[in-house]
Amino acid sequence: MKSHSSTLLAEVRSFRQNHPDVRYVDLIALDIPGHFYGKRYPVEMLEKVAAGGPLKLPQNAVLLGVQGGLFKIGDYCFNDGDPDANRRLVPGTLKPVSWESQPLGQMLITSDGTQAPIEFEPREVLAKVLERLHHKGIHPVVAFELELYLFDKQLDNGLPQFARDPLSDDADDQPNLHIERLSRFSEVLDDMAQTAKDQGIDITVITAELGPGQFEINFGHLDDGLRAADWAALFCRSTRGVALKHGYRASFMAKPYLQFPGSGMHVHVSLYDGAGNNILAAHQQQPLRHAVAGCLELLPHCMPIFSPNHNAFRRLGGTVNAATRASWGFEDRDACVRIPESDPRNLRIEHRLASADANPYLVLAAILVGLEHGLDAKREPIAPLNDDRNSGTDFPLEMLEAVRAMQHQAVLRDKLGAEFVDVYCENKRQDHLAFQQEINTREYRWFL
Structure with a gap:
């Protein structure tokens, strides 16, 4: 001490x-x-x-x-x-x-x-999961990817406006993946990246995403899961501040536009033993299949973590690369659990379901519990999407159903902590009910 x-x-x-x-x-x-x-x-x-x-x-x-x-x-x-x-x-x-x-x-x-x-503090929940894995000789290596939107600083009657292109002063209202968008918004993006690095965060790749004013930021891989989640949390805080300084709003809201892609939190996880060997690659990748099966089995019960609010459920299914069923696949971005092409040393899963505004500590904890459960149970997964495009199991698509699915799941209560699960589910239930306590203009238009 x-x-x-x-x-x-x-x-x-x-x-x-x-x-x-x-x-x-x-x-x-x-x-x-x-x-x-x-x-x-x-x-x-x-x-x-x-x-x-x-x-x-x-x-x-x-x-x-x-x-x-x-x-x-x-x-x-x-x-x-x-x-x-x-x-x-x-x-x-x-x-x-x-x-x-x-x-x-x-x-x-x-x-x-x-x-x-505090049993229900998000960082403590993740710390306990990591400690248990370390005692089992399992050492995760983790990297987060976060998608975000830039909006104009001024709202229009409470609604977001497209970010203004600093070169033309026109709204950046064209969805694209063009590299030129990185140049047009380079001043604010460079400041975001440098500010993150000043916070000790390893920023790697920046991508212009499909939505108007949408970008993805990748972080370096870490053998410290707590620090990896710290990076994701701190990046959101600094990025919002930097954006305001440049006349924009940065938002990690899951689905700000119905007609454009939502923003996700993608998490890459590989598992190593004490000698540095990739556990997932052993025995012709059989542990990888077991780990995937565990993730998919628990995924429907973790939806309040992966989609933590009403808006986050809007992101699922309607547009690019956002699944509505628990699925997996090799090099398949339609899958919730994607296996990127890599050599055995770097074999990993990419968990793609969580929304960008989810709690990174809890998202990582839920993913690791799924992997741990799969390695313990040693079950075979369902067919990958590469073999069957209809493969997948249903998961809840609204909050109250999701909370019911999570609250009494035995593995989650054991591995995440029963006190945390009860507190978290009630917090989500109460937030959802509070959200419903407002009559919007559409309701009057439909029913008045």
């Missing part, structure tokens, strides 16, 4: 020396819906925390709904006295914030690794 505190204290002091104009640091963590919450600390107080001083925030901040409200979930929120819970600083995440008008820093905090972790 003393060595750990010394490392953190050295990190804070180095930061202060390199950024003497920074007076405050945002200490942030991701809640269940995937939003950051936290506190803004004077940098001198951060030194005390790094030296081993207490860091407490309300436990129930993790339970906030999409709009920030608290729901009654069991005894939480209204019958528990709203207790504080200990958090700790995440080493290596103290970085400058360049998109704000005043000098600022930020640093991740978490309850995992404390004496009493």
